[in-house]
Amino acid sequence: MPAENRTEIEPFEKMERRTAAAYVQAQLQKRIESGAFRPEERLPSEAELASSFGVSRPVVREALMSLQALGYTESQTGRGTFVVSDRISGALIFGRYTPAQIQEVRCALEVPVVQLAAVKRTEQDIGVLASLLGRIAETSDPDRRNQLDMDFHVAIANASGNPLFVMLIEEMRGILEDYTKELTKAPHRRGEARTEHAEIYQAIVRRDPAAAGQAMARHLEAGEAVFGGGASAPDGSPA
Missing domain, CATH: 1.20.120.530 (GntR ligand-binding domain-like)
Known part of the structure; x- marks a missing residue:
């Protein structure tokens, strides 16, 4: 059963320049890979992430869609976004090359x-x-x-x-x-x-x-x- 209870997270760095969605994705991806967000753990809500990063909810939504496409997370209707892996999907190896x-x-x-x-x-x-x-x-x-x-x-x-x-x-x-x-x-x-x-x-x-x-x-x-x-x-x- 996914673990929904979690301790308060440390503040994210505010987005300054560069595409906002790309930056949000990179920051979340870094947290997932480092173990700050663990498999089966629910990520903060779109609203919480938008506030933490200082961006709009559509920007956060794009970032979450990218993480899901790469195999890091999955979206569960009515429950939120959960971490499913701390690394890129194994399918993203092109032939023999990473x-x-x-x-x-x-x-x-x-x-x-x-x-x-x-x-x-x-x-x-x-x-x-x-x-x-x-x-x-x-x-x-x-x-x-x-x-x-x-x-x-x-x-x-x-x-x-x-x-x-x-x-x-x-x-x-x-x-x-x-x-x-x-x-x-x-x-x-x-x-x-x-x-x-x-x-x-x-x-x-x-x-x-x-x-x-x-x-x-x-x-x-x-x-x-x-x-x-x-x-x-x-x-x-x-x-």
């Missing part, structure tokens, strides 16, 4: 690739990237959106002018499509990803390799945070 391993490879590969693309891109490359961003924004089909998301990253590699980079990213395509599909289960990620893609695109348009690399790093770090890559303050270091 999210952390995928993140390491993507950072090592895609950050320098986008920097090179910002230097070598052509007007044709800019047109392809702009078209893909428009198609991503227009589609409501998650599977199609994930395919277009990968097309965007492949197009960046193509803009680098080095076919080996294209081959390497294409080789990872199957793994990355599964990875991004799981990311879309976090409700806040679709809007965040749209903004992050736009920042990457604008840096490439401006031929600014430093900004392009920083924008790509932020994009990859935001994805890692969904899988428990950390819960730093919203204006702090990688999440």
Whole structure:
């Protein structure tokens, strides 16, 4: 029987910047993984969490939906949200690779690739990237959106002018499509990803390799945070 009686929890850190739902999720996830919230324990109510974080209840609701999608919690009608595991669901291992391993490879590969693309891109490359961003924004089909998301990253590699980079990213395509599909289960990620893609695109348009690399790093770090890559303050270091 889930344990509903619990001691008073210590105050949460107030949300400052960064997407509110992502930050709330990261903080709760950190508490669950550390054992502050134990399996079978009920989390504070939406109202209590909203007050603790200084955010609205819809923001808390998005964060709780993300935790449930990742296998940390489950919602019980009329009773609240209960912790069911202190780690990400075992299903979130893509082939033989964990999210952390995928993140390491993507950072090592895609950050320098986008920097090179910002230097070598052509007007044709800019047109392809702009078209893909428009198609991503227009589609409501998650599977199609994930395919277009990968097309965007492949197009960046193509803009680098080095076919080996294209081959390497294409080789990872199957793994990355599964990875991004799981990311879309976090409700806040679709809007965040749209903004992050736009920042990457604008840096490439401006031929600014430093900004392009920083924008790509932020994009990859935001994805890692969904899988428990950390819960730093919203204006702090990688999440």
